Amino acid sequence: MNEQGPWISPGPEPDPGRGDGLDSGGLGPGSRGGDGFRGDPNRSVGRRAVAAALLFLLLISIAAALLFIRSQTVAWPPPDWIFAACDVGQGDALALAVGPAEAVVVDTGPDPAKADRCLTLLGVRKVPLLVLTHFHADHIDGVPGVLKGRAVAEIETTNDRDPPKGASEVAAWASSARVPTSVAAAGEHRRFGPVSWDVLWPDPNESPPTPPEPVHKSRRRGRHQARASPRGGGEEGSGPNNSSVVLQVTVATRDGAVRLLLTGDIEPPSQAAILAAHPDLAADVLKVPHHGSAHQDPDLFAAVHPRVAVISVGKGNTYGHPAPRTIALASGAGARVFRTDDDGQVVVFGTAARLRVATRH
Incomplete structure (x- = not known):
């Protein structure tokens, strides 16, 4: 038996106003294409910390998605x-x-x-x-x-x-x-x-x-x-x-x-x-x-x-x-x-x- 993981049809095109097109559920709005920061440098540090946290959460969600996708090949056919x-x-x-x-x-x-x-x-x-x-x-x-x-x-x-x-x-x-x-x-x-x-x-x-x-x-x-x-x-x-x-x-x-x-x-x-x-x-x-x-x-x-x-x-x-x-x-x-x-x-x-x-x- 030789099974391959699923190919996923591309979803809707990302909204240009959302930058990376990520869903906002739990992760907040996406980048708007450049930080545009012109103020307090401490705020820049804060933004970088938030960005790092978002990236960490994103990597976790991707890993979970990969595990989920891989699990689809365990049972045949997929339940849906x-x-x-x-x-x-x-x-x-x-x-x-x-x-x-x-x-x-x-x-x-x-x-x-x-x-x-x-x-x-x-x-x-x-x-x-x-x-x-x-x-x-x-x-x-x-x-x-x-x-x-x-x-x-x-x-x-x-x-x-x-x-x-x-x-x-x-x-x-x-x-x-x-x-x-x-x-x-x-x-x-x-x-x-x-x-x-x-x-x-x-x-x-x-x-x-x-x-x-x-x-x-x-x-x-x-x-x-x-x-x-x-x-x-x-x-x-x-x-x-x-x-x-x-x-x-x-x-x-x-x-x-x-x-x-x-x-x-x-x-x-x-x-x-x-x-x-x-x-x-x-x-x-x-x-x-x-x-x-x-x-x-x-x-x-x-x-x-x-x-x-x-x-x-x-x-x-x-x-x-x-x-x-x-x-x-x-x-x-x-x-x-x-x-x-x-x-x-x-x-x-x-x-x-x-x-x-x-x-x-």
């Missing part, structure tokens, strides 16, 4: 976890905490054992809803692992039953486990505990987006060819990718809402359609579309402007995921980027004002 991206190889498997030992799961990755292990590590025993964004193997083949030993109340899928083999397998697994199924559509609003969301896509009132024709990739010309797995899990310019269920999620915390955008494998045609219909896509956390494929609309990243970008991707995959261009898009939009191939399981926790990320291999 919000969102997790599982380390399942080349695929997506995500979880949203909705109650004690309870999570909404979005996709399952390609491996039942890895999906089961991830949810076991998270302590998830109840799944009120399993959302399958589309029927590619790298998003659905882990379904038996989610069903193993857990109470799953419902499975919701995209309306695009392509590839047919994947759709048939999901139907068979659901039937065998006696789990009812439903179909997601734009405009749907749901809530479990502190987590609510709106389905943004697929939209039955919109024509299916037409993906661009895949072209041959040449090192000399730098052009890209769609590369498909036998089960259709990694290709670009894909109809099923562009029919992925997209969720705009809000999680209530004690000091405000944390917003997430979960995007499946949508590509530029769907990204542009969603952005046109929903210009307010700002989110704290972005699940980067399609494992960080190079096939992205820069306007989506600019509109979301996330604090945290998570790429669910397998080490050594043959698709070139994640693309350096896409990592640059996410970083350029202001996000700290985490990726499951390098970081392992990624967990977002904390509150809106103090959002944190911890990782575990």
Whole structure:
């Protein structure tokens, strides 16, 4: 087990009038940028003594904060976890905490054992809803692992039953486990505990987006060819990718809402359609579309402007995921980027004002 201490999202910019931006609770106001002293030298000595005392208190508070942060890695997951991206190889498997030992799961990755292990590590025993964004193997083949030993109340899928083999397998697994199924559509609003969301896509009132024709990739010309797995899990310019269920999620915390955008494998045609219909896509956390494929609309990243970008991707995959261009898009939009191939399981926790990320291999 290899755990890393949490990364803490930067808070609000310091008030210029407060100098160092420290909270005043118990420590008094911060420096105003120079002592400006022009009077009694004894007062200068007094100020230095006060400054030394403040510095001592500050060092104590920092040490306590470091101990607190370090303690978060003792128990897994952190007690106030919000969102997790599982380390399942080349695929997506995500979880949203909705109650004690309870999570909404979005996709399952390609491996039942890895999906089961991830949810076991998270302590998830109840799944009120399993959302399958589309029927590619790298998003659905882990379904038996989610069903193993857990109470799953419902499975919701995209309306695009392509590839047919994947759709048939999901139907068979659901039937065998006696789990009812439903179909997601734009405009749907749901809530479990502190987590609510709106389905943004697929939209039955919109024509299916037409993906661009895949072209041959040449090192000399730098052009890209769609590369498909036998089960259709990694290709670009894909109809099923562009029919992925997209969720705009809000999680209530004690000091405000944390917003997430979960995007499946949508590509530029769907990204542009969603952005046109929903210009307010700002989110704290972005699940980067399609494992960080190079096939992205820069306007989506600019509109979301996330604090945290998570790429669910397998080490050594043959698709070139994640693309350096896409990592640059996410970083350029202001996000700290985490990726499951390098970081392992990624967990977002904390509150809106103090959002944190911890990782575990």
